[in-house]
Amino acid sequence: MRPRTHAGTRSLGALSIAALAAGALTACGAQVDTAGGEPSEATGAGCVDTSGDTVKIGFLNSLSGTMAISEQTVHDSLQLAASEINADGGVLGKELEIVTEDGQSEPTVFAEKATKLITSDCVAAVFGGWTSASRKAMLPVFESQDSLLFYPVQYEGLESSPNIFYTGATTNQQIVPGLDYLAEQGVESLFLVGSDYVFPRTANKIINAYAEAHGIEVLGEEYAPLGHTDFSTIVNKVRSADADAVFNTLNGDSNVAFFKEYSNAGLGPDDMPVLSVSIAEEEIGGIGVENVEGQLTAWNYYQTVDTPENAAFVEAFQAEYGADRVTSDPMEAAYDSLYLWKGMVEKAESFDVADVQEAADGVSFDAPEGTVTVNGDNHHIAKTALIGRIGDDGLIYTEWSSDGPIEPDPFLEGYDWAEGLS
Amino acid sequence: MDILLSQLFAGLSLGSVLLLAALGLALTFGQMGVINMAHGEFMMAGAYTAFVVQGVIGSAGISLLVALPLGFVVGGLLGLLLEATLIHRMYHRPLDTLLVTWGVALVLQQVARDVFGAPNVDVTAPEWLSGAVTIGDVTLPKTRLFILTVAIVCVATLSIALKATPLGRRIRAVVQNRDLAETSGVSSRGTDRLTFFIGSGLAGIAGVALTLLGSIGPTLGTSYIVDAFLVVVAGGIGQIKGTVIAATALGLMQAFFEYSTTASVAKVLVFVVIVAFLQVRPQGLVTVRTRSLV
Structure with missing residues (x-):
């Protein structure tokens, strides 16, 4: 017996509205800037282990969810930079060991995974983030744990943290x-x-x-x-x-x-x-x-862009990921960020956060876009528009x-x- | 005055897009009571059909015309598969179908991502649809005129099919009183399958048409599914006429609200109007009158 009446219709209607609301909520979820969860008090960057032949760094990009389209490309060029650096002898003679985490396009997940990378994987620095919401969620984590984030995307400016290096453009x-x-x-x-x-x-x-x-x-x-x-x-x-x-x-x-x-x-x-x-x-x-x-x-x-560095970058990227792939600004900024961190560490001759912050000013890299230089005051980099x-x-x-x-x-x-x- | 006419056209055009997205749902949700959250993904399948056809044929002019019927078949077959494997086990259980079809939607999105890649793909609009027709100071983009035409043809064909063919009579009989239809020798099982095929096929057509307007990516369907459900609920469940009126009204409201305020506020206002309307008339604009008890 399956009669169709007003009552039945009404409940169906109500149900579908509920479904819509659920759909709309999940759709919005990715965009909502939910504040980053308070990180637990922990020793943080203090646990970075540099005694062996390797040093751990973290890549934190959205490999799933709505931002994966963009962030996967950044992840690819970070991997390229890491393998180039490792092939060239690593940083301070130590091979980079990559710990990859998925930010899942959710700011809260970015904050959680950042905490995990710093306190349980003990990475020396984290590279990633894309949306401003994800960066703002991670900021308190990096400040309270006193660790380093390299953020590779152009953004709206009006921010500066001692624990973040902004390798994309500011306004x-x-x-x-x-x-x-x-x-x-x-x-x-x-x-x-x-x-x-x-x-x-x-x-x-x-x-x-x-x-x-x-x-x-x-x-x-x-x-x-x-x-x-x-x-x-x-x-x-x-x-x-x-x-x-x-x-x-x-x-x-x-x-x-x-x-x-x-x-x-x-x-x-x-x-x-x-x-x-x-x-x-x-x-x-x-x-x-x-x-x-x-x-x-x-x-x-x-x-x-017509520089020898860019010709090499594009060639290496396409050799690794396919000739149909293109390179873009955020990918290049992410690629630069790893080399800039390497430059800072080598200048400081230490992986320690305070030493790296101290050494940051004036570190430069002949990037595909041209030479870029770190500004030690606001942790952004000088770049050509x-x-x-x-x-x-x-x-x-x-x-x-x-x-x-x-x-x-x-x-x-x-x-x-x-x-x-x- | 010109801008009023431009907005009138924008509203009608948006209405035709909503109508295309909602027409198939009016059949499957309205007539069969199945909340199919994967309807949007059938649209996505239609859009990718257009992409594949263009890759095979090359010429944008012909490929769109080939993709329209092919999109119908692809959407329809996907719908048939879904009905035969999952949905037919859960008639009378709307909550379960909701969850199951949502799961199917996520699976289909991931399949599209794996097959076609995560970035959007592009379907080139044919030469004969590029640019706009200008009447006085009013500009009518040809792609939007084309979509309006496709929507009108779909509605007309569907109405004729429902009213004048034996198939349509069977569908209407099952909708109005399933038990009585079965006792009279109508195979409700076969009718259900066919209805689902047609409804999902219409989603495929909508997907092909939408390639002219928006992005073609794995999440294409999610952008339209909410609006499509709104149209069906506001239009009155089970009625093509209600769907047409509701889609047109929603399109016009969105266009004029957006013109006088902003896009975000217009969305809110449209929702407010629909919620208020459903308070007064929870059954929607047009309903089927039946003699069944309860």
């Missing part, structure tokens, strides 16, 4: 040069499109302050929830605002939907160029080259570059217009 090495470039091109009005979370909102605050000080008009500011799939309304708004350029801080899959809509609506780089800060070589394939060809990006590294244009082969070609490496300034203290932002 004055990516967003500000991007704006400088647009202003140089005669752009007088901007439309801001971003995902609805911390990085785009902070970035757009900076962009608004810059625009106000430089006489650029911001004609609109739109945020789409992460995972938003329908951009017809936002593209309509962009079109009717008719700005000189669009500044895009969308993250993840939303870029695909945005650029498909943008080009389907007949807009292109000639009408209204889009400058993006979250699209690298890795993402272009999924968006479709035909939808982003000719658009602009701001990074510190492209696969096409590159504005690129996406070519028809899906690679990005440098269009403009800053005059040499830019000193990192995470709190934008050297910019009058940025006063009050931090």
Whole structure:
């Protein structure tokens, strides 16, 4: 007997709503910045064992979950750097022993696994993290355990910890040069499109302050929830605002939907160029080259960068992981981070955290992107900003570059217009 | 005025996307009472079908037209397999089907990741769908016009099939009163299978169409499944007519709310409207009237 009635219908409806709620919750779970669990009091980095022929380091990337797409690539280039260093005699004569942990795209898991790497594996340093949420969850762990994290992704700035080295760009090495470039091109009005979370909102605050000080008009500011799939309304708004350029801080899959809509609506780089800060070589394939060809990006590294170090890096990476693989900015920053740590340790002649922190200032590495140098005060690194244009082969070609490496300034203290932002 | 018309089109277009995603669910959830969380993954399978077909055929123009029916078959066969192996054991147990199909959804996502890789893939839109039609100052992207057409054709075909063919009569008979239909000689088992095949096949078609708009990756389905369920619940369970009205209304609401506020606020407002609506009319817009007791 299976009659269908209002009562039955109603309970089914209620059930499906419950199911939706459950689905929505899990979908959001990955993005929510749940504060990192308080790490237990332990001796921490004190247990690092350097008496043998090897020294342990930890790689902590999301190898599962929504961020795995991006973080797997970073993990690959970390592995490459480690095997190169080991083939070359290791660090201070000791072979690197890698302990890999999966952050599972969950900030809380990052905090737990970081604690585990430091207190039970006794690693000398940890490399990894991608989302700002994961970094912010790990920060208290590394500070209370007094260990070291090397974080390889460009981010929103306004942070500096003695226990973290930031090897990606901060805002004055990516967003500000991007704006400088647009202003140089005669752009007088901007439309801001971003995902609805911390990085785009902070970035757009900076962009608004810059625009106000430089006489650029911001004609609109739109945020789409992460995972938003329908951009017809936002593209309509962009079109009717008719700005000189669009500044895009969308993250993840939303870029695909945005650029498909943008080009389907007949807009292109000639009408209204889009400058993006979250699209690298890795993402272009999924968006479709035909939808982003000719658009602009701001990074510190492209696969096409013409240095001997980069030629060697790309060749080694493709030999290891396949000729169809591309290299991108976060991958290169992760690759650099391991070499920078090696440089610091060798300068300090010690694996001890305090010694490494002491020795950090001025350590440099001839990276694929060019020479990068650690700033001992804020633990960021000086790097050259590159504005690129996406070519028809899906690679990005440098269009403009800053005059040499830019000193990192995470709190934008050297910019009058940025006063009050931090 | 132009922007109003543009938004009207954006709303209708979003409605057609929602409708395509929800139409199959209206059959499987609405008519059979099965909460199939893997419906989104059947869409994903359709999208990857388009990707594979494009790789084999090469020409974007023809491959889309080949992929549409093929996506239907792929989605349908996956649905048939799911019905035959798992779901038919759990009719009358909605909570169990919910959990089981969710598990199946996760498995399918991982299979896609293993077969096609974790990064998104790209399906090139055919030449004849690139660009937009401009009427006055109103721009209508051709891809969206195409999807609108596909949605209309699907709804029309499905309505005719349900109303005018013996197959449709059997499906409606089973929906209205399963026991009576069985006593009258209708094989409810066969009908269930067929309904599930058609419903899942429609998800496949939706997946192919969506390659024109969004990202094609293992988690494609999860972006649409929530909205699709909303449409079916608000539309009234078991009715194609309700699904069409609800999808259109939700699309228009999202477009106009988003235009006057922001995308995030618009989502909240749409949810609020649906929850409020279901308080007043828990059975949804349109319902089947039956004479059965309880």
